[in-house]
Amino acid sequence: MTRRFGAAVALDALSLEVGAGEFVALLGGSGSGKSTLLRLVAGFDRPDAGRILLEGKDITALPPQARDVAMMFQSYALFPHMDVAANIAYGLRRAGMGGRDIAARVAELVGLLRLEGLERRRPSQLSGGQQQRVALARALARRPALVLLDEPLAALDAGLRERTGLELRALQRRTGASFVMVTHDQAEALALADRVALLDTGRIAQFDTPRALYERPATRAVARFLGAANILEADGPVPLDAATPAPAYALRPERIALRPTVPTRNGTEAMVEEVAFRGADTLVLARAPGGLSLRVVLVAGQATPEPGQRVALAWEASALAPLSA
Incomplete structure (x- = not known):
């Protein structure tokens, strides 16, 4: 895909393939194109050239709500006037799911993300880690094929970030969904992802397993970063x-x-x-x-x-x- 903003090229004929059930981290400095790529896949922006395929289907022209894709924002974007259960159920209600099925799915996600006892609390009554789990539960509610995460751990302190990150990876394994995560944190990318795509000025400088990327960088730019x-x-x-x-x-x-x-x-x-x-x-x-x-x-x-x-x-x-x- 290619995406330009005036004379600036945000993505320069970038190609990336994510496997089913794979956890991929997008890593790179500011302006490398990570967030632009995430927005294009989510449907919040359109490429100037290129296509986006999900399980073989061209979704380039589809609006966000028509894609089998969920996105978890850095700010979590929880509805402050809704409690935990209502936040998780929001997308299911918009999709027209019946009340009994919604209740069952919410209960399943509450158990999966260890939110028992918090169902009637509002976001302001939750810790940062609890808010993060509610946002993730909402993203997973419709069982999307692909989950996009924009700096999902950035708002957490160092100790909680490490523990929550490992929980996030374990959860991804259990759900079987493909995860694509944007992060600035090198240690986070190496610890959580199956493969890491290192972006540099709108191109992929190297796409490899964490160990191969660290031990065998391809270029000076990758080695220095x-x-x-x-x-x-x-x-x-x-x-x-x-x-x-x-x-x-x-x-x-x-x-x-x-x-x-x-x-x-x-x-x-x-x-x-x-x-x-x-x-x-x-x-x-x-x-x-x-x-x-x-x-x-x-x-x-x-x-x-x-x-x-x-x-x-x-x-x-x-x-x-x-x-x-």
């Missing part, structure tokens, strides 16, 4: 011994180790510039010959160097991920 990898040029100041020839390589900070001496290849002497304790690990910023700046992550318990100290750094050849561009 996801996990802030070190980029080593093949013809740079540090001698490299890689398994696969490439113009450059990504080297993850946690794959670099402190050594007593510098190896002849795949290592360098460096000057420690900054040290930042982060709880489970420590981030070390070091300057190598030729001005190369390296990020090194040391797990808890390892000896930590001091700023101004000279250190020997080394890594295995398998840690060098070849980059195509």
Whole structure:
């Protein structure tokens, strides 16, 4: 699909396929096209070129209510004057479902999302996590083939976000629906999704499993965005011994180790510039010959160097991920 806003191209001939029952995360910086893509699939906007197919059916021209698609907004968009049960039942009533069937489906979703005892509360009487579950229950009420989630965990605090995210993934597995989630949070995307599509200026830079995307980024842009990898040029100041020839390589900070001496290849002497304790690990910023700046992550318990100290750094050849561009 292509979508333009004046001279700006939001989506540039982007193609994406989501499997049945798959959880896909759309990840990327501001302006990468994530939200535009979600709105097009939901039917709130139309592409300038291209088609949207759902289970083989062209839905490009259909309005949102005619698509077998549900969307959960970042703000949850719950009706403040309705209680939990009425919020969940809203779409079912609009679809003309009978009262007995609505009551049964609401009761099923209340149990599925652990909302028992909250049916008569209004949104203002719920916690952020409870509101999130009500919004998800409403999205799932009509058993859509596809559920779209726009930053579904953004409003939650860090501790609740992790727990709720894992519950969200478990729920997706139980329902069998396909989920497509927009997020700015890299850890969230890697932890929850079956596959992650990393968008960059309206195109998909890489679409892969979380592990493959992290360990084998395809380009410099992907490597820098996801996990802030070190980029080593093949013809740079540090001698490299890689398994696969490439113009450059990504080297993850946690794959670099402190050594007593510098190896002849795949290592360098460096000057420690900054040290930042982060709880489970420590981030070390070091300057190598030729001005190369390296990020090194040391797990808890390892000896930590001091700023101004000279250190020997080394890594295995398998840690060098070849980059195509």
